Amino acid sequence: MAKSTVEKSSARLKTVLDVLAEGTWSEKSLNAGEILAEAIVRVPLDERESELLSGGIPRGHKSLTTETAKLVKAGWLVKGRSGWTITDDGLRATVAFAKPDEFVTALAEGTPVPEDTPLPTAPVKKAAARKPAAKKAPAAEKAPAAKAAAKAAPKKAAAPKATAAVEKLEQPAAVAIAGDFNTILGAPEDWAPQYDEVQMKFNSRRKVWTLAATLPAGFYTYKIALNRSWDENYGAFGARDGANHELQHDGGKVTFTYDHATRDIVTA
Numbered sequence: 001m002a003k004s005t006v007e008k009s010s011a012r013l014k015t016v017l018d019v020l021a022e023g024t025w026s027e028k029s030l031n032a033g034e035i036l037a038e039a040i041v042r043v044p045l046d047e048r049e050s051e052l053l054s055g056g057i058p059r060g061h062k063s064l065t066t067e068t069a070k071l072v073k074a075g076w077l078v079k080g081r082s083g084w085t086i087t088d089d090g091l092r093a094t095v096a097f098a099k100p101d102e103f104v105t106a107l108a109e110g111t112p113v114p115e116d117t118p119l120p121t122a123p124v125k126k127a128a129a130r131k132p133a134a135k136k137a138p139a140a141e142k143a144p145a146a147k148a149a150a151k152a153a154p155k156k157a158a159a160p161k162a163t164a165a166v167e168k169l170e171q172p173a174a175v176a177i178a179g180d181f182n183t184i185l186g187a188p189e190d191w192a193p194q195y196d197e198v199q200m201k202f203n204s205r206r207k208v209w210t211l212a213a214t215l216p217a218g219f220y221t222y223k224i225a226l227n228r229s230w231d232e233n234y235g236a237f238g239a240r241d242g243a244n245h246e247l248q249h250d251g252g253k254v255t256f257t258y259d260h261a262t263r264d265i266v267t268a
Contacts, residue, residue: 008043009060010104013067015039017076017094020086025122031262032084033237036064057236057243065236069248070107079266092117169261172226175200175209177256177265178233179222179244185213193225193233200258209258217251224258224265238263 019038040061049060071077076090096117097103105111176193177200187195200209221244226232235242240263247254247267258265 005046005049007100008046008049009063009067011100012039012043012060012064013071013107014094014097014100014103015042016064016068017071017086017090020077020084021091021094021120024086024091031259031264032079032266033262033264035084036061036068036237039064053243057239062236062243066246074107074110079268088119089113091119095120169207171202171207171260172232174226174228175202175258175260176225176228177211177222177258178225178230179220181213181215181220181222184215193230194228199228200256207259207261209260210255212253212255214253215249215251217249220247220249221245222247224263234263234265 016035016039019035019042045058045060049058049063051059053059053062068077068079071090072079074089074093076087076093078085078087092113093103093106096113097106097111106113176195176198178191178193178198180190182190182192182195182198185197187197189195192198198211200211202209223244224234226234232240234240236245245265255268256265257268
């Protein structure tokens, strides 16, 4: 029997934690967009979930993004300025609630991870089978042939040293966070990237743009706009002219961090 949309959504949400857990073993860092994309590869979208919403984002992708807030609330996932991180409790949750139905029930009911649940360990890599060494010919038999081959073979010219060209990412002149909270930041109007109050500051060491603000509790939407205009703007998952970023904020300080290399943003 085909899985229902709800079942697939639950399995996909658990897969987010599985992908993050695997990242801790391989020490491979993935950004939020890559984590969500991998979850969808492993648990593909059905026909309805694949329908594109305004901005070109699939319905299921948007739904998964929103539902990851449940993982944060459970204390299993941290969405930080440098990306998403799975907590120790999150790692144990992948063991304690290994089945998708158990996982979603625990998440919905706020079931704590049993204290005696061990941290999962990295899967043991199988050692590659070693090929038997070739039998060496006796020196007396090998020497004449080797000398003749060396004498006949033309000398190879020394290979030129490779020079790796490092492409430098050109940063925009200005980056603004334009959304429905700009007047709270002191700008004359919302959704207007030209004002000083909404410009982000460039961190030359980390090569990211940041803006710290204090916002009342509420639901906010916004986009990244470059060079004080809408000519080049980025929405959810770094998509150009994409869907709005969304922020469900509990109130207080929040820091937005934009990485021009990925065109994406994280909040902390």
